[in-house]
Amino acid sequence: MGSSSCVKFFFVFILCCHVLDVGTAIDTITSSQSIKDTETLTSTDGNFTLGFFTPQNSTNRYVGIWWKSQSTVIWVANRNQPLNDSSGIVTISEDGNLVVLNGHKQVIWSTNVSKTSFNTSSQFSDSGKLVLAETTTGNILWDSFQQPSNTLLPGMKLSINKSTGKKVELTSWESPYNPSVGSFSSSLVQRKNIVELFIFNGTQLYWRSGPWNGGIFTGIAYMSTYLNGFKGGDDGEGNINIYYTVSSELGPLGFLIYMLNSQGRLEEKWWDDEKQEMGLMWASRKSDCDIYAICGSFAICNAQSSPICSCLKGFEPRNKEEWNRQHWTSGCVRNTGLLCERVKDQNTSIDTNEDGFLELQMVKVPDFPERSPVDPDKCRSQCLENCSCVAYSHEEMIGCMSWTGNLLDIQQFSSNGLDLYVRGAYTELEHDEGTNTTIIIIITVTIGTVFIVICACAYVMWRTSNHPAKIWHSIKSGRKRGNKYLARFNNGVPSEHTSNKVIEELSQVKLQELLLFDFERVVAATNNFHLSNKLGQGGFGPVYKGKLPDGQEIAVKRLSRASGQGLEEFMNEVVVISKLQHRNLVKLFGCCAEGDEKMLIYEYMLNKSLDVFIFDPSKSKLLDWRKRCGIIEGIGRGLLYLHRDSRLKIIHRDLKASNVLLDEALNPKISDFGMARIFGGTEDQANTNRVVGTYGYMSPEYAMQGLFSEKSDVFSFGVLVIEIVSGRRNSRFYDDDNALSLLGFAWIQWREGNILSVIDPEIYDVTHHKDILRCIHIGLLCVQERAVDRPTMAAVISMLNSEVAFLPPPDQPAFVQSQNMLNLVSVSSEERQKLCSINGISITDIRGR
Structure with a gap:
């Protein structure tokens, strides 16, 4: 080999070594293994990366952790001390701390652990946590979850120590392009044994979540224990912790984060693998009503109203001129003094008409509640007996909450929330409830009823004397x-x-x-x-x-x-x-x-029943996707009314396509209440030895054990959704290759990503693809085997309206195998008679005049 060849080989060798050095990512940081500006540390699964980055519209260099790409930075080390060149190094210092050094070997950031071993190393976990641990023992000395930046990750705990007040909190960036600590922070606050999540602007309260009940924050309308995997409480060591988890079955949708942005908005985001960016699902501020106490005291904020602020019943604006200019912070004052206050002031009994309570439904309850572990009746009486008590509310998991000061930060929701009872003067209650009018109505109705009975008796005597049937x-x-x-x-x-x-x-x-x-x-x-x-x-x-x-x-x-x-x-x-x-x-x-x-x-319903359309090849063409979507939502709203909004809580128990009638505009109307069951009081579930309903629509706990609840109707609704989308009957579907029911077939196709084979070709349109898939997803959530896993109808309506952007993965439905259903049908004729619906109205046999 000539000298020129040797020189070329040498340069190629050096270049290769340099390329290898630049492109190789290490997985551990030690005192002898550092990360230079061009290198990275990667988690085992490859999702999280630690390295140097420069924000958009900036020249500064920072050490941070990101998910998938540098556009999703979730943690920053040297937030307030950026590097101005590419000479930075991440290494283990002589005292065992993890540090960031500049080009002059000066420490610009450190884990700052006082008691460290000289033998330490730093590694990533697949959860995105960076840890500093003793190499020999494995003891963790520091981790990034204890010092978060602006992002809450799955498994990361927000916490507060009840004794010291020490917090693990989120702090916003100064701007979208500047990671330095901004003016907003988010942390847990415990006052009078009630925990809430707050967002502060400096030291001023900017937003609050409402009380934590052990599963949700009651002041966040979209939250449900079903949809959100939040957990936490007192850990027994003086700390209050709240964290969330996400099922690994979600795949790319499994990465969910809560990020506090530079404008003070807490945002729930998920990773969109297709777009390679984070998508927004929920934000703490959707309207001005989410700003803390925007309407002042004794007022309520409703984003659907104009103006958004109004005084509570029995109250009027403190400063009417300002109020009319929509400056509401001065709040409202009571129109009429309370009885107990007048008695206390004058030390005499003025009248015997007691104060009472005005009910506000589905609201975010006010700030500064006091908690006591008593039942609703005792909660009411306690408040009534205490002249200082101006309102109360009761939540099953929290107990009794009462308020003795100004009522601040009340917000009206369209669903969820709590019921708040505000103390009112007797005259306000009388005016509101129309007591005098009610008395007049009662007297009138009583007299009218007596008159009708007399007439009816006379009519009976006449009819029975002229009619053999004695009607x-x-x-x-x-x-x-x-x-x-x-x-x-x-x-x-x-x-x-x-x-x-x-x-x-x-x-x-x-x-x-x-x-x-x-x-x-x-x-x-x-x-x-x-x-x-x-x-x-x-x-x-x-x-x-x-x-x-x-x-x-x-x-x-x-x-x-x-x-x-x-x-x-x-x-x-x-x-x-x-x-x-x-x-x-x-x-x-x-x-x-x-x-x-x-x-x-x-x-009379002009268009008969739903099964006439969706299971008929010719008539199914009349129901495009928009019409079917409207029918699904209408049925859902009817069920929600039965379960939650009617005077009585009613379980239908025989919901099916033939029991849904269609009017001239194809609006759905649930019919056939012969098998319906009324629940009383706080009853949520009942048991029966007499199972009624229709095969293919009955939930497993009802068919097998006779247990029924509103989740039984949810199961039937889920079956109906999949039938409407697919155009096939669940009870008559049979997949020869796999012996699957329609539910089983839909589940397998969903799991294998072949969901198009489930959709009725008559309704499929690529422009509606996401909406149709969402409906199938909701249907599969409703037919899960365990009742506790199924959503309530309130949650279903929110899902259908896309108020809830993220849907959890469904578990395997009940009755996946057709054989399971055949085993049920093969019971004795006597048992089958007990199990079969005896109220199966079906307006499907159409005959010409």
Whole structure:
């Protein structure tokens, strides 16, 4: 080899060594193994990197940790002491600390551990935590989770020591391009045994989360114990810790962070692998209502109103001129003094009318609550007996909260939140509740009722003398039997769970509260139940279309004598649906009970039932994605009304496609309440030996154990969602290759990323791809095997409306294998009769006139 060749080889060798030196990432920092500006330290899974970076629009160099790319920096070491060149080094100093040195070997940042070993090293974990540990023992001396920057990572704990007040908190960047410590910080605060998360602007409170109940912050409307994996509390060592975890099954969506930005906004973000950037899911400030106490004292902020601030009932603006200019910070003052204050001031009893409470529903409760572990009734009485108490609220996990000072930072939510009871003067309560009007109404109704009863008696005497059928005698006997059943109408057995209050209320329901149709009137309306008017056939009997003399079209549900649905179910449906008014529930016009005839008269639905459309190849084309999406949301809102918003908490127990009717505009209306169950008091779950419902829609805990709750309806809703999206029946679907049910088929395709095979081709449009996938995702969440894993209908509605951007991964649904369902169907005929729905209204058998 010639001399020139040797020189070339030498230079190539040197260049290769330099390239290798630059491109190689080490995994450990020791006193002999440092990181220069061109080098990095990488976590085992390759997701997190420690190295030098320069922010956008800056020339400074910082040592930081980032996820995937330098656009997602989640921790910075030398925040307030940047390097101005590329000569920096990260190493272990002689005293064992991890340090950042500049080009002059000067320490510009250190872990600053006072008691260290001389034999230490620094490594990454796959959680993004940088640790300094003793090499021989493995004892951790310092970690980056204890000194966070502006980002909370999964597993990282925000904490406060109850004795010393020492905090682990987030601090904002000065600006998006300057990592130095900004003016905003976020930390836990414990006052009077109640923990909240605060954001401070310097020392001034800027935002608060509302009280922590052990699973959620009650003042963050979107949070739920189901959707958010937050945990924490007192660790037994004097610290209050709160942290969150994310399931590894989420894949790229599994990286969730909470970042405090330079504007003081706490943001929940997730990594978008496709865009290679962080996507925003939630922010602590969505409107001005999120600014702490923006409306001042004794006022409430509602982002949906204009103006957003209003005084509480019984209060008026302290400075009306400022208030009218929308300067609300001076707040509101009480219109009328409280009784206890007047008695205290004058030391005499002025009147006997006591103060009371005005209820605010679904709110972020005020700041500065005092906590006591008592039940709701005691909570109310304690507040009423204490003249200084101006409001109270009760939350199951927190207990009683009361307020004795100004009520600050109340916010109105559209869902979730807590109920707040604000003390009001008797005159305010009287005016608000319309006591005098109520008395007048009661007297009027009583007199009217007596008059109607007298007329009814006269009418009965006349009718029975001219009618062999003795119609009103049968109605009277029906009432007696009905009252008997009202005390035990749930499941045919006495209900130990239903509260006395609900039973007492229901026992007052009489058939005469509805319009009573006599048999001849129904016969005339249906043309003597002519075959051309028959709409469908169910296990209870036929349904007929009818028209009243005034032109009102009706649907008549006629219970056959052979039907399993007897007086109990008939009375149950009358009682339940007579209490309900919602646009997504079918309206009951009246009933007929004469002799052996039992009929229910409903509003007529032009488009029959949902199954007529989605399972018919020709009619399914009439339901595009937007219509199906609207139907799904409408059914969900109807269920939410039954579970949470109606006067009584009702579990439907037989939700299916044939029990969802469609009006002329294809709006869904839930029907058939013969199997519905009313829950009383604080009851959440019940057990029955008599399982009713329809195979394919029943939840596993109900089908197998007779346990039912609102989560049973959620399961049925999930099945319905997947049926609507796929256009296939769950009960009749069978995948020959894998013996899968429709739920199993959808689950496998979802897991394998082949979800397009589940979607009805009639509705698929690439522009709706994400929305359709979201609906399937929600459906799979609803049909998970364990009831506790399923969301509530309130959470489902939030998901459907995209108020909740991040959806957790679903677990395997119940009844994945079709064989599981076949095993159920193969029970004895006697058991099958118990299990099959006896209230299966299905307006699907369409016949021409």
